[in-house]
Amino acid sequence: MTERVTVTGRRRGRPPARPRAVTTEIDDQTRLGEVYMRALLRAQLRLGLTVAGTVLGLLAAVPLVFAVAPGVSDVDVFGVPLPWVVLGGLVYPVLLTAAWLYVRAAERVERDFAAMVDRR
Amino acid sequence: MTAEVAAVAVTAVVTVLIGAFGVRASRTTSDFYVASRAVTPWWNASAIGGEYLSAASFLGVAGLVLAYGADMLWFPVGYTAGYLMLLVLVAAPLRRSGAYTLPDFAEARLESTVARRTASVLVVTIGWLYLLPQFQAAGLTLRTVTGAPAWVGPLVIAAVVLVSVLGGGMRSITFVQAFQYWLKLTALAVPVVFLLLTWHDDGRPEVAPPEQPVFEETTTVEVTTDVTIEVPERVTVDVDGTLAGEERDGPVVVPPGDVDVAAGTELVFPEGARLPHASRLTPLSGEAWALPLRSGDEHPLYSTYSLILALFFGTMGLPHVLVRFYTNPDGRAARRTTLAVLGLLSIFYVLPAVYGALGRLYTPELLLTGRTDAVVLVLPGRLVEGALGDALSALVTAGAFAAFLSTSSGLTVSVAGVLSQDLLRTRIRHPVTGFRVGAGLALVVPILLALSSPLLGIADVVGLAFAVAASSFCPLLLLGIWWRRLTWPGAVAGLVTGGGTSTVAVLATIVAGPQDGWPGALLSQPAAWTMPLAFAVMVIVSLSTPRHRAPGVDRLMVRLHTPENLELNRGDWDPEDRWRD
Numbered sequence: 001m002t003e004r005v006t007v008t009g010r011r012r013g014r015p016p017a018r019p020r021a022v023t024t025e026i027d028d029q030t031r032l033g034e035v036y037m038r039a040l041l042r043a044q045l046r047l048g049l050t051v052a053g054t055v056l057g058l059l060a061a062v063p064l065v066f067a068v069a070p071g072v073s074d075v076d077v078f079g080v081p082l083p084w085v086v087l088g089g090l091v092y093p094v095l096l097t098a099a100w101l102y103v104r105a106a107e108r109v110e111r112d113f114a115a116m117v118d119r120r
Numbered sequence: 121m122t123a124e125v126a127a128v129a130v131t132a133v134v135t136v137l138i139g140a141f142g143v144r145a146s147r148t149t150s151d152f153y154v155a156s157r158a159v160t161p162w163w164n165a166s167a168i169g170g171e172y173l174s175a176a177s178f179l180g181v182a183g184l185v186l187a188y189g190a191d192m193l194w195f196p197v198g199y200t201a202g203y204l205m206l207l208v209l210v211a212a213p214l215r216r217s218g219a220y221t222l223p224d225f226a227e228a229r230l231e232s233t234v235a236r237r238t239a240s241v242l243v244v245t246i247g248w249l250y251l252l253p254q255f256q257a258a259g260l261t262l263r264t265v266t267g268a269p270a271w272v273g274p275l276v277i278a279a280v281v282l283v284s285v286l287g288g289g290m291r292s293i294t295f296v297q298a299f300q301y302w303l304k305l306t307a308l309a310v311p312v313v314f315l316l317l318t319w320h321d322d323g324r325p326e327v328a329p330p331e332q333p334v335f336e337e338t339t340t341v342e343v344t345t346d347v348t349i350e351v352p353e354r355v356t357v358d359v360d361g362t363l364a365g366e367e368r369d370g371p372v373v374v375p376p377g378d379v380d381v382a383a384g385t386e387l388v389f390p391e392g393a394r395l396p397h398a399s400r401l402t403p404l405s406g407e408a409w410a411l412p413l414r415s416g417d418e419h420p421l422y423s424t425y426s427l428i429l430a431l432f433f434g435t436m437g438l439p440h441v442l443v444r445f446y447t448n449p450d451g452r453a454a455r456r457t458t459l460a461v462l463g464l465l466s467i468f469y470v471l472p473a474v475y476g477a478l479g480r481l482y483t484p485e486l487l488l489t490g491r492t493d494a495v496v497l498v499l500p501g502r503l504v505e506g507a508l509g510d511a512l513s514a515l516v517t518a519g520a521f522a523a524f525l526s527t528s529s530g531l532t533v534s535v536a537g538v539l540s541q542d543l544l545r546t547r548i549r550h551p552v553t554g555f556r557v558g559a560g561l562a563l564v565v566p567i568l569l570a571l572s573s574p575l576l577g578i579a580d581v582v583g584l585a586f587a588v589a590a591s592s593f594c595p596l597l598l599l600g601i602w603w604r605r606l607t608w609p610g611a612v613a614g615l616v617t618g619g620g621t622s623t624v625a626v627l628a629t630i631v632a633g634p635q636d637g638w639p640g641a642l643l644s645q646p647a648a649w650t651m652p653l654a655f656a657v658m659v660i661v662s663l664s665t666p667r668h669r670a671p672g673v674d675r676l677m678v679r680l681h682t683p684e685n686l687e688l689n690r691g692d693w694d695p696e697d698r699w700r701d
Binding site: 023026027029034037040041044045047048049051052055056059060063064066067070073074079081083084087088089091092093095096098099100102103106107110113114117118 | 190193194197200201203204205207208209212324410411412420421424425428432452455456458459462463466469470473477602674675677678681682683685686687688689
């Protein structure tokens with residue numbers, strides 16, 4: 001009887017046999033894997049909270065300024081009262097810029113994480 | 121008038137046709153709920169924009185600005201900033217969770233059916249609360265442009281939504297809504313050009329003069345619903361109809377104070393007379409209107425901050441917004457889509473304030489009839505004469521109709537999804553049939569509510585739905601995504617406390633009307649206390665029930681937070697398993 005031999009290729013996308021890639025550490029939920037995961041979570045959360053906090057803080061200051069210094073509301077910009085200029089127009093570019101910066105930074109965090117974990 | 125009817129008809133027909141175009145490709149459950157995740161970011165962003173810009177944005181914001189001025193600009197700002205909060209805190213992880221609906225997310229994260237059921241009840245509550253003003257606005261629009269009875273609008277909307285949703289579920293809805301975003305933007309943007317030109321030719325009159333508003337010329341006002349008006353000074357009015365319960369035909373001297381006017385009455389006011397207003401409105405004039413925090417509310421700063429919180433953090437908890445996120449191919453696409461949505465919303469939300477401000481100048485009689493929400497519909501026809509004016513009126517009417525249709529479709533899909541998965545599944549085995557029955561149920565309840573409850577401010581009611589979402593799903597999502605120690609008893613306790621208190625506050629405001637003093641402020645803008653309360657309850661109860669921590673939470677965190685291109689074990693949870701067991 002001929003001997004049966006199973007022929008297999010290397011598993012797709014896996015690093016060549018090498019002791020414990022970080023992805024395996026994460027899959028096996030070892031201490032080391034958890035350290036990597038927690039670092040990723042912390043980086044993403046810190047980024048999210050920074051952007052959210054900055055924008056919220058900026059916008060939350062607007063009513064406070066109007067309340068504390070009512071004179072500010074009386075300023076006209078080309079005949080339009082300042083509150084209308086700020087709330088009706090200027091706010092939107094600020095929000096967009098914040099969003100754009102966030103998307104760039106979040107993708108960078110993910111790239112760094114992938115580079116660190118997927119080192120072959 | 122015929123042009124507007126045609127515009128409504130065309131919007132409805134195109135909606136159904138585009139919906140039918142999507143039908144061919146949608147035969148699986150996944151197609152029904154999330155369009156099989158094969159929607160490109162551009163289509164998706166247009167569709168999200170289309171779905172999000174509801175009657176509140178299209179009609180309500182301008183109406184609020186007309187009546188209450190600068191403080192109301194926070195509504196469009198908040199609607200947009202809500203997307204930024206969604207982007208930076210939940211967008212990518214939520215997409216990566218793989219869930220179709222909020223209850224799916226609750227179940228996957230907390231591994232608990234109790235949490236799932238609680239989330240389901242809240243999705244249906246928020247969905248219905250949001251659908252109610254859409255239907256009322258539809259009634260208002262059709263009555264304003266055609267004079268049809270109030271029940272026609274809700275029924276027409278429901279019929280079109282049902283046809284397009286039943287046809288193809290989420291996939292067809294995606295195309296429909298993308299189309300509707302662009303229709304809505306055009307419908308507001310094109311007339312604005314003509315409105316501003318007219319205002320400019322008019323010598324750019326001051327929008328909010330310090331004096332009380334007066335009729336600039338002899339003005340005929342048609343009252344289409346019963347209204348109590350507050351007359352500021354003795355005035356001689358030509359009346360044709362019922363005034364203070366008496367049939368009149370001819371000049372009547374009306375003393376200052378409240379007077380009832382019946383529907384169908386025509387009032388002719390002389391030039392220079394001071395403008396009466398609906399007594400349920402307290403319109404402002406001069407600085408009180410033009411500048412923030414001068415409205416004479418007892419606690420304007422608290423109300424403003426509470427509104428900001430509700431709008432900023434409510435968006436992420438709206439069921440129809442979330443269901444859209446699941447249609448992105450991966451987490452990175454979800455972020456880029458959200459960025460595009462922010463751009464689309466920013467362009468749109470500059471416009472309603474212009475209508476509100478010019479409406480104050482050119483359609484002040486809306487303050488009298490109390491139908492300030494109609495300003496967007498009325499203004500183009502008032503300022504621009506002839507065929508062009510008719511065309512512009514038809515355009516805004518079509519836009520308004522698109523607003524009701526897209527938001528109602530999105531909400532109906534979400535509510536139907538939850539109803540069919542969690543309520544009907546034991547009775548109806550086939551998922552697509554279940555979804556269709558759910559869609560019917562999702563529409564019937566808010567229609568009955570819309571027909572039986574009094575006409576409320578559109579943007580007000582929508583604001584209340586945001587408050588409920590901010591006090592329930594916002595803490596669930598934020599803690600669920602970023603805090604491993606959240607347990608199901610904690611989540612359920614928080615959802616019940618936050619969702620419950622805010623819903624009660626909302627219902628109290630709707631049923632009993634606005635109250636005075638601090639209780640009034642706390643009830644009419646509950647988010648500032650119900651949202652922190654929900655967070656606190658979730659955290660405290662979770663910390664005291666550590667035994668109920670989900671066993672698979674670490675694996676789920678890998679799924680939520682790691683980029684898809686890494687080959688990792690993300691667990692085998694799949695929302696479609698529910699249909700297979």
